[in-house]
Amino acid sequence: MKLSKPISRNGQRVLTTGQLAESFGTDSKIINRNFQRNADRYWQGKHFYALSGEDLREFKGSRQNDDSLKFTSILYLWTEKGAWLHAKSLNTDQAWDAYEMLVDEYYTNKENLVPLNEKQSLVALMKLSAITAEETEELKLVTTEHSNKIQELETKVEQQITLDHGEQRRLQKGVARRVYEFTDDKKEAARLFKEIYREIKDRFGVASYKDVKRQELQSAIRYIENWLPRKVS
Structure with missing residues (x-):
């Protein structure tokens, strides 16, 4: 799907329900139904923005050629995190592939990055060099004891880092491959x-698979590859 003029809300890219449905290969009714069934999981400002009244009139005015908005009394605009929840509800290969495309080509907004001119770059480089020199002199005065404490703190912080988006997608794909090795039935696959997600949470002591620690990613991948369901119908 080639998206038309990008839509931004509060500094982030968003999509209308119709655009999201088209991207995921479904229709707006299913998107709305998934939202209604799981309304407690969607947070306004994080997963979506709901436009009505004057905000909606201004939005329609900015997109006068969009006939689908003519009779809309409330409009939902979905953020990247909202799109992720809908992809999870649909749980189809097309939805996941479309979501990944949206993240790479639409939601990642690079429009506001303004390159520095030659003079600005030189000033920034000079400031960076001065800061680096000052910090280098300070580091020379740090005792071995302090250095060890810093290293210990950095190690503890590293141990608490969870999976980033790309690592989460890698884990998701591993889960999907393993599940479909056992069944092609949608109902059984959902079960x-x-x-498997419940057992991943139990195995790694997390509330969500997204909370798996980065240093445990390889262990999680091996666990998924060797996972066996309790019963396959």
Whole structure:
């Protein structure tokens, strides 16, 4: 799907329900139904923005050629995190592939990056060099004891870092491959998805698979590759 003029809200890219449905290969009714069934999981300002009244009139005015908005009384604009929840609800290969494309080509907004001119770059480089020199002199005065404490703190911080978006997608794809090794039935697959994600949370002591620590990613991948369901129908 080639998206028309990008839509921004509060400094981030968003999509209308119709655009999201088209991207995921479904229709707006299914997107709305998923939202209504899981309304407690969606937070306004994080997963979506709801436009009505004057905000909606201004939005329609900025997109006068969009006939789909003519009779809309409330409009939902979906953020990247909202799109992720919808992809999770649909749980189809097309939805996940479309979501990944949206993250790479639409939601990642690079429009506001303004390159520095030659003079600005030189000033920035000079400031950076001065700061680096000052910091280098300070570091020379740090005792071995302090250095060890810093290293210990950095190690503790590293141990608490969780999976980034790309690592989460890698884990998701591993789960999907493993589940579909056992069944092609959608109902049975849904049951197995719940089972394997529940066991991942239990195995790694997290509330969500997204909270798996980065240093445990390889262990999680091996666990998924060797996972066996309790019962395959």
